[in-house]
C-alpha cells in the first residue's frame with residue numbers, strides 16, 4: 001500500500017474511533033431520555049435544548065470529583081482495571097467491516113480497521129478479555145463487595161461466553177468462513193443471517209446482554225447486595241471509564257450483532273441504489289457514495305441495537321443469580337448445541353434455514369403445553 | 384377485603400413451557416413500554432410552566448386591607464400565639480387621629496414580621512385571626528432566598544397592594560376542579 005491508502009486507512013480508523021466514542025457519550029444521555037420516556041417522563045432537558053449538553057456536564061462533574069485510591073488497594077492494578085475495560089471495549093471495533101470499499105485513484109480500500117481472516121475469533125478473544133477489566137478492578141479494590149461483584153461478573157461472562165461461542169459456530173458453519181467481511185458479503189441484499197439462524201440470533205443477543213452486564217443480567221452491580229459491585233471503590237473518571245466502557249460495549253456488540261445476523265452494511269435494494277448511483281455520479285464516486293449509504297445502514301442498525309438494549313433494560317426486571325446461571329447453562333447451552341446440530345444437518349442436506357425446525361418444535365410444544373396445562377388455581381384475594 | 388379493583392390474584396401454579404421460554408412475556412412487556420414511550424408525558428416543566436394549585440393552597444402571607452384601604456390588623460397577637468413555629472413577631476402602636484384612614488382599628492401593628500425560615504405554612508395564623516387580617520395566598524409562593532437578610536418579611540412585603548388586591552378565585556369544588564384541569568400558567 002502506498003502513502004495515500006495508508007492515510008485513508010488511518011482516517012477510517014480515527015473516524016471509527018471518534019464515532020464510537022461519540023455514540024458512547026450520547027448513549028449516556030439517550031439512556032436517561034429513554035428511561036424517562038418509557039416512564040412517561042421527559043428525562044434530563046435542562047442542559048441545552050433537549051439536554052444535548054448533558055454528557056458534557058456529566059463529564060465535567062466526573063473530572064472534578066476527587067480521584068480516590070483506597071490506602072490498602074493495589075495502586076497499579078486499581079488504575080489498570082478501568083483502562084483495561086476501556087481498551088477491550090474499543091478494540092473489538094477494529095475488525096468490524098463498517099462499509100464496503102472506498103475507491104481512490106485505482107485503489108480499493110476496505111472500510112474496516114483491519115481485514116482479519118479470523119475476525120470472528122478476534123472478536124471472541126477480545127470479548128473474553130473484557131472480563132479482566134472488571135476482575136482486576138474488583139480485586140485491586142481490596143474490598144469484599146468489590147471482589148464479590150467482580151467474581152459475579154467473571155462467572156456470568158464465562159458462562160454466557162460458551163453459548164455465545166456456540167451460536168457463532170452455527171454461523172461459521174453456514175458461512176464457511178471466519179472472516180467477518182466474508183460473512184457480511186454473503187448476506188448481500190436482504191439475505192440476512194437472522195432469516196436462516198433465528199435461534200442463533202436469539203441466543204447471541206441474550207448472551208450479548210449478559211456480556212455487556214446489561215439488564216436483565218446486570219448482577220455485577222447491585223446496590224442492595226453488593227453496595228456498588230466491582231466499582232464500589234472507584235470515583236471520578238475511573239468510574240467514568242467503567243460506565244463509559246459499558247456504553248461502548250453496547251454499541252460495539254450491536255454492531256457485531258448487525259454484522260453477524262442483520263446483514264452488516266447490506267440493506268434491501270442495495271443493488272438498485274448502486275446501479276443508480278454509478279450511473280449518476282460515475283464509477284468511482286458512485287461506488288464511494290454507495291459505500292457511504294451502506295455505512296449509514298450499519299450505523300442505524302447499531303443505533304437501533306443500542307436503543308433495543310435500553311428498551312429491554314427499562315422493561316425487564318433482572319434475574320436472580322441462580323436463575324441467571326440456570327438460563328445460561330441449562331437453557332442456552334443445550335439450545336446452542338441443538339442449533340449447531342440442526343445447522344449441520346441443514347448444511348449437509350443443502351437447506352439453509354433448517355434451524356426454523358427448532359422454532360417450529362418449540363412453538364408447537366409451547367402451544368400444546370399451554371392447552372394441556374391445568375387451569376390456574378386462584379387463591380381468593382380475600383383470605 | 385379488596386382495597387382496589389386493579390389487584391391481581393396470585394397463582395402459584397408451575398409455569399407452562401411457553402411461560403418458561405420467557406420470550407412471549409418479554410415481547411409483550413416490550414410492547415407495553417414502547418406504548419409508554421410514545422404516550423403523552425405527564426411532566427410539567429416547573430419553573431416555566433406552573434400548575435394551578437387550588438384555592439386552599441397556603442403560600443406567602445398577606446395582610447389584608449378592608450374595602451376602604453385600611454389595614455385590618457389590630458396587633459392582638461393571636462396569630463403569634465397560635466403560630467407553632469413562632470415565626471410571627473409584631474410591635475403594636477396606637478392610632479392617632481390623622482391615621483384613621485390608614486388603620487381600621489384603634490390599635491395597629493407598627494411592625495409585623497414573619498420569619499420565612501421558621502414558617503411551616505400551616506395556616507394556623509389565618510385561622511386564629513379575629514379580624515380576617517392575615518391570609519396565606521394561594522397564588523404566590525415565598526420565593527427562594529439566597530441570603531439571610533431577605534428572610535424576614537416585614538410589612539413592606541406583606542401588606543396588600545390596593546391596586547392588585549388578593550381574592551380567592553374559586554369557591555366551589557366544581558369551580559376549582561375546572562381551573563385545575565385547564566390552568567397551566
Ligand code: SF4
Pocket residue numbers: 462465466467468469470471497501502503504505506507508509519
Ligand atoms: S403559617 Fe403557621 S408557621 Fe407560618 S406564620 Fe402562620 S402560624 Fe406560623
Ligand code: SF4
Pocket residue numbers: 455456457458459460461462463473492511512513514515516517
Ligand atoms: S394578624 Fe390578626 S391575629 Fe395577628 S395580630 Fe393582626 S389581628 Fe391579631
